[in-house]
Amino acid sequence: MIVSRSDSRFARGYYVIGSNESETRFRVFKIDRLEPYELKIYHDEVEYTSSEMRELLRRIKEAAKSSSKGTKSEEIPIKCALGIAGFVRFFEGYYMILVTTRKRVAQIGPHFVYKVLESHLLYIPNDEVKPASHPDEQRYVKLFQNVDLTSNFYFSYGYELTQTLQYNLALSKPDASEIEELEIDSDKKIIGIIQQSEKKFVWNDYLLQPTRDVLSKEWTITLIHGFIQQVCLNVVGKPVYLTLIARRSQYYAGTRFLKRGSNCKGQVANEVEIEQIVNDASLTHFHENHYTSYVQLRGSVPGFWSQDISKMVPKPQITIDQSDAFAYVAGAHFRSLLKRYGSPVIVFNLVKKKEKKRHENQLTDILKDAISYLNQFLTKEQQIIYTACDMARVSKKKDVLHLLHHLSEKILDKTGIFHNKKNNSLQTGVIRTNCVDCLDRTNTAQFAVFKCALERQLCSLGIIEQKTPDANSHAADILEDMMEDLGDTLAIQYGG
Known part of the structure; x- marks a missing residue:
């Protein structure tokens, strides 16, 4: 994609030219x-060939020269770009990202999935119509640029990264009027209905x-923030993408x-959806290849x-700011999970059970x-399942990873995997893991679940036989x- 500027006194504009690879x-x-405050875009719906585009650019250049009545006019390439991430305005005119x-x-x-390495902020209004400088404009621009787009932002031109593989390949896309409903299949398992773009x-x-x-x-490109990594494994002589x-x-x-916690809409802090995809690396087409996936939250x-972080202590005291006797916030949160993932929603709590000082x-x-309050109003199929593990306490008596493996097998029996x-072969429901920060302990537990899921995914693909841990030990180490x-x-x- 090329952004060009057509310069003349009376015809000034950015012409954005896009092409296939x-x-x-x-x-x-x-x-x-020429518009200082509003964003005015004129989109040409016509698709051009290479020769037609050259002719169109020639006409644009001639029109600019004609309107300038002999003054200097030229078409200047401004920036080659790979996609438009959006437009933003502060106090003056719009910027294109x-x-x-x-x-x-x-x-x-x-x-293909890409990571953003460089971005550019392009100011749109012409200098002749540029609004009067606002004293805070540059301060807001600098604040905006503090959000570093090169820090783990990803996009894809053809694959919907905001959705799970199961949604992209298996589930039908409902109309907006269907979003509020829950669809139940013949086995009475609820499959979450979600919009086309999450x-x-x-x-x-x-x-x-x-x-x-x-x-x-x-x-335009849709950006997700988080982490994406892919490794090509050799499992019993077969190439596999993990x-x-x-x-x-x-x-x-x-x-x-x-x-911390959540807001009044049930949206929680540090919420991350993690998906593990395993497929045969020798084929690339969706209709030919076998793909499996498993999703956790x-x-x-x-x-x-x-x-309270006003005092410099290793573990700031946890404060309950407001009681929620009718679980309004939790209800809004779990309702959104049922809509996206279906049931059962399995809550895996890793918070310590016993402490010398209540924390x-x-x-x-x-x-x-x-959960106890909400389950009163849910059907048997929709019941929220609660399970807990105090990893610090268990480690004193048992092997934590062995216990997590045992719990993971039970969880996978309930949710299944997607193939x-x-x-x-659909994943119905999700496991939602938490500790206090949802970092170290949560990562260990989610690894245990993904490790069990990996074995089932390789079995489902026919790459290994069940109960052959040695065959996928290298894959588990890579995972x-x-x-x-x-x-x-x-x-x-x-x-931060």
Whole structure:
């Protein structure tokens, strides 16, 4: 994509020219630079060939020269870009956010996934109509640029990264009128119905709003924030792709200690959806290849609680800021999980059970009371399942990983895994893991679940036989390294 400027006294605008990778098909739209405050975009719906685009640019240049009545006019290439991340305005005119450099990090089917390496902020209004300088404009620009787009932001041109593989390959896309409903299959398991694009994970959603009704989706890119890593494994002589995708929620986002619990809408702090995809690396097409996936969730305990960081202590005291006797906040949170993932929702609580001084276990009381109250109003199929493990206490008597493996097997029996080539092989429900920070302990527990899921995924693909732990021991070691990288990345993001 090339952004060009047409300069003349009376015709000033940015012409954005987009093409496919082979540069055989082109489209164009114009941004009016004579409007100081509003964003005016003129989108040409016509698709051009290479020769037609050259002719169109020649005509634009001639029109600019004609309107300038002999004054100097030229078409100047401004910036080559790989996608538009959105538009933003502070006190003066609009800026266009361009992604200029990328790095390929994964391939899902025929689609590549990229990490943003460089971006550019392009000011749109012309100098002749530029509004009077506002004293705070540059301060807000610098604050905006503090959000580093090169820090673990990802996008794909053809694959919907905000959705799970199961949704993209298996579940039908409902109309907006169906979003509030829950669809039940013949086995009475509820499969969550979700929108085509999950707004929760679109970090540039606000920036894309000015173009939503003007530009087609092919012009803009959807950014997710989190972690993506893909490794090609050799399992008993067969190439296998192991992919981890972590999607951070844009709602109630913030750094550790400043964001705890949830807001009044049930959106929790440090909420991250993590998906493990395993597929045959020798094939790329979705309709030919076998794909399996498993999804987990982590997030803060839903409720109104915080920690006072005014005192420099290793563990700031947990404070319950407001009681929620009717579990309104927790109800809103778990309702959203039922809509997206279906049932059962399994809550895996890793908070300490017994302490000399009451601290973490306050959160356990909030969580257990809320689940107990909500289950009164849910059907048998929708019941929220609560399980807990005090890892520090268990480690004194038992092997923690062995216990986590045992619990993980039970959880996977309830939720199942997704396999696109097997009938009724869907993941129904989700495991939601939490500790206090949802970092170290949570990462260990989620690794244990993913390790069990990996064995089932390899079995489902026919690569290994069941109960052959030695066959996938190398894959488990690689998964452990990947989960360590994921945990470190999420810890830095949440730590600020």
